[in-house]
Amino acid sequence: MNLTKSGENSIRRTIILGATVIIFFVSIVFAYYNMVFEEKRNNIIKDGRMDAIQSADQFEKYLSANIDLVKFTAYTLDEMIVGKKTDEEIQDFLVGQSTAIRNAVIENSTGLYGYINGRFFSGTNWEPPKDYDATNRPWYIKPMKSPGQLTILEPYTDVQSGNTMLALGKTLCDGRSVISVDVSLDRMQKLTEETVKDGSSDIEMILTDDGTVVTHSDVNEVGKNYGNDRSTFGAAMYSRLNRSEENYFEFIYNREHYIVYDVQFEGDWHCISVHNATRVFSSLTSIFVITIFVVVAIVLILGIMLTVSSRRAITARKAVAANEAKTEFLSKMSHEIRTPINAVLGMNEMILRESRERNILNYSEKIRSAGQELLKLVNELLDFSKQEASGEDKVKTQPFTAPSASILAIDDNQMNLEVLRSLLKRTRINIDTALSGDEGLKLSEERKYDLIFLDHMMPEKDGIETLHELRSRENDPNSHTPVICLTANVIEGARDKYIADGFDDHMTKPLDADRLEEMLLKYLPEEKIEYAIREDETEDRFEAEDIAIPEPLKALAGFDGIDLTDGIKNSGSVQAYIPLLKIFYNSIDEKKTELENYLSDGDIGNYTIKIHALKSSARIIGAASLGDKAQALEEAGKNNDLDRIRADHDAFMADYLSFKEPLSGIFSDEEEKSNKPEAEPELMAEVFSELNKAADDMDCDRLQTIITEMEEYRIPDKDAVLWKKLKDAVENYDYSYILELLDGEGNS
Helix, strand or coil, X not given: CHHHHHHHHHHXXXXXXXXXXXXXXXXXXXXXXXXXXXXXXXXXXXXXXXXXXXXXXXXXXXXXXXXXXXHHHHHHHHHHHHCCCCHHHHHHHHHHHHHHHHHHCCCCCCCEEEEECCEEEECCCCCCCCCCCHHHCHHHHHHHHCCCCCEECCCEECCCCCCEEEEEEEECCCCCCEEEEEEECHHHHHHHHHHHHCCCCCEEEEECCCCEEEEECCHHHCCCECCCCCCCHHHHHHHHHHHCCCCEEEEEECCEEEEEEEEEECCCEEEEEEEECHHHHHHHHHHHHHHHHHHHHHHHXXXXXXXXXXXXXHHHCCHHHHHHHHHHHHHHHHHHHHHHHHHHHHHHHHHHHHCCCHHHHHHHHXXXXXXXXXXXXXXXXXXXXXXXXXXXXXXXXXXXXXXCCEEEEECCCHHHHHHHHHHCHHHCCEEEEECCHHHHHHHHHHCCCCEEEEECCCCCCCHHHHHHHHHHCCCCCCCCCCEEEEECCCCCCHHHHHHHCCCCEEEECCCCHHHHHHHHHHHCCHHHCECCCCHHHCCCCCCHHHCCCCHHHHHHCCCCCCCHHHHHHHHCCHXXXXXXXXXXXXXXXXXXXXXXXXXXXXXXHHHHHHHHHHHHHHHHCCCHHHHHHHHHHHHHHXXXXXXXXXXXXXXXXXXXXXXXXXXXXXXXXXXXXHHCCECCHHHHHHHHHHHHHHHHXXXXXXXXXXXXXXXXXXXXXXXXXXXXXXXXXXHCCCHHHHXXXXXXXXXX
């Protein structure tokens, strides 16, 4: 029976492991596919932008020569009209000007022409038919609608040459005369055709603002109006163009994927470069599907082989031999799988360090997250096999007190100190705290401690520097006191590194209550450990499902940035959690200013230390997502990647500041005095007495409860200043200052 059950468990583990491997590698392939997809897409957009800008620039330069010509001619004709020059003089000027243009500027120019002094003039001496009425021609009508402005007429096809033409015109000073010139777009038409022929784009065109095609890589499209078309590619593209707020857009037409880049010039004209991305994206999708199929097939084949192998082994051996085989298999498999996973994660780390694309970094973060989860599972399998081999169970510490012992905790993060104090509350040990290395060294000179907890990453003087100075001070009573390093460094070999630096041991954050008590038992003098405890201290630590959310915190139920259950669990109790949450809320603006000042100064060292502290604070209160984002910035700081920090800082800060509004509803300092009864003198006297007793017993829970209960009352004006000081002292667990304040109250 045991043999069968063991076999089933082995098969189940094989299936779970296989499924996990499939998910992991599929996620990697998917992330890589998305990365390549975005890279190809961005390259197409970049190429389209270059093509469209180049075409628009050439077209604008070509037009500018003709525009300057019309403006100069109009200026001269204005002077001739004012000077009352004869028609013969005007005709001679236009003929000479047209000849000069053809010889020196525009070889294929058709010359200048216009309607001046009530008659038609031609710089090429062209004689119009007798019924020719210049005032009914588009080149005359449009400029007359915009007096004084240069106008560009819609393009048309010249009957004689077959070239695409457009006319430029401008009114003269008398308000009824117009000068104009025809411009051939033959050169621009050839440019659009050549752009497509050399493979730079699939379709190239120039459109007017109403959708009329000026030039097109397909000459048959020239002159069409896409604004009036229906159910054509041009109509679909033009409709999407009018709805786009960007200078590029994507759309699907007849199941083809197009990317379009648009550059505007000369007012509302559009130079457009169109790329058909269907072939590129289809090939990528095919490769992705095939790769997924291959990965799944390989894993399934391996899984079947392993399952068959396991069944044969179990059938052939006894139960003990089967367990040994299973343990060996899990151990070997764990190590074998970790090798390629570490290689993948290593390559992914290079992408995280070298890439600057936000979307690619987002995919890489997901790969890292999935990889770490897979490694965690593999490590658990390996640990399971080791435990089965050794037959050993973990030993818990259950409860003890150490009221005669004293410890010093040094950390630049106030919340970390409060958590440590809360987690060790039931041991009744005496705890002094310091917020910097120098402050801790000062306390060390004044009092002998049994144990010191020292944070590694601190500004100005870090934990290692502080430890070395402590050890070098011959007259310091704690020069030989055991020192435990507090760190978030969980990499292999970290403990050996810290011991080599002079620490006696190390603990990783977030702090664990059992691990803390284990350290006390290991390093405190035996005579200061008392295993006889009061009945009210025999309760087991609360489980997550037993946590009752207090009424004031229920306002955060709709805010997904904080997991209240995790925060309370990390803090050690509900009573300890609320002050920590308030410290986090009150420090938001201060931390924001510090981080932005360091970033502005380019001080990456102190920025990294401060973001490290913020990461710890966020995770303590249950803001895991914010903590993860802070960790990403911290890692960028450790890698000296200032560009990465600057790219991600604003988004992180916006997320951080989003905590202010939901928390302000809980911790606002403003009291609605009109709606609260004023506390009577007898009540205040009783409250002061209770605070005195709780502070003398170092009962932080009772202190916080008293403060919370008094929120229902308005504090009398004569006690307001004292009450504010008492509240601050309770939040900082400063028992001696509470007693000092209340002693002064008792003597007054």
